[in-house]
């Protein structure tokens with residue numbers, strides 16, 4: 483049994499730390515962990531903290547209770563133009579969380595402890611890895627309830643399960659068991675519910691034994707292949723970060739400040 487320490491308190495999510503892992507839990511079990519714009523604002527804040535904190539090496543995203551990971555947008559606040567926030571503004575700000583999950587330079591594991599439905603299903607899809615409990619159920623509902631996610635929720639899903647299966651998932655709005663999800667490559671592993679956190683932490687710990695920079699570059703490279711200019715920007719930004727760590731890059735800035743010609747003929751130079 484591990485003791486999680488609270489990083490920050492919110493109304494709609496829990497945010498905890500244990501041994502290099504940041505755990506973000508959507509905490510609205512009464513509504514199968516559906517998210518409102520407020521929930522999403524809090525998720526954005528927590529993911530920002532995960533990005534900034536060097537002692538957080540892996541992020542786990544999950545839902546409270548034993549029934550749902552997340553059931554998507556809260557239908558009670560669905561209005562014209564989006565989900566209505568406390569000031570009456572319609573928002574689809576979960577799209578920002580999807581981008582955060584893809585661009586945070588650390589592995590994000592979806593710990594799927596029940597229903598992953600609608601926008602909640604998309605959340606697990608965009609995570610780097612998904613570990614599911616045996617009671618987990620997966621599916622999209624959009625065309626049944628007046629919604630759709632034609633972004634990562636469709637295109638990246640198709641990269642994961644293939645075009646035919648992605649179209650089946652969206653067009654028919656069926657629900658799939660954890661076993662079916664495993665068989666179609668939608669999740670990485672299925673375990674009994676009471677083993678879910680142990681297994682997820684084990685995967686996190688295994689990754690934490692490996693080079694963080696190597697994992698960061700792999701994630702950026704895998705994203706870049708799919709994300710067009712935005713993905714290339716992420717990968718290129720990482721390349722710049724590494725370049726700034728070299729004597730060659732340091733010499734450029736130093737020479738400018740010292741008002742002299744830079745000496746770029748430095749060793750070693752790889753073929």
Ligand SMILES: CC(C)(COP(=O)(O)OP(=O)(O)OC[C@H]1O[C@@H](n2cnc3c(N)ncnc32)[C@H](O)[C@@H]1OP(=O)(O)O)[C@@H](O)C(=O)NCCC(=O)NCCSC(=O)c1cc(O)c2ccccc2c1O
Pocket residue numbers: 512513514516549550553554555556557558565573574575576577597599600601602623624627629630631632
């Ligand atoms: C998730 C379920 C399959 C669970 O079924 P179950 O039988 O276990 O439980 P109940 O149906 O009885 O639910 C218990 C309780 O929770 C309430 N609830 C469940 N889900 C939601 C929800 N999403 N919003 C609000 N409330 C919810 C339910 O009403 C019950 O309350 P009672 O008062 O009756 O006790 C099943 O609940 C289910 O199918 N839920 C709906 C799933 C759904 O359609 N979600 C929305 C999809 S659209 C979406 O998520 C979405 C959001 C975005 O922000 C987008 C942004 C940009 C593009 C696309 C977006 C998008 O598609």
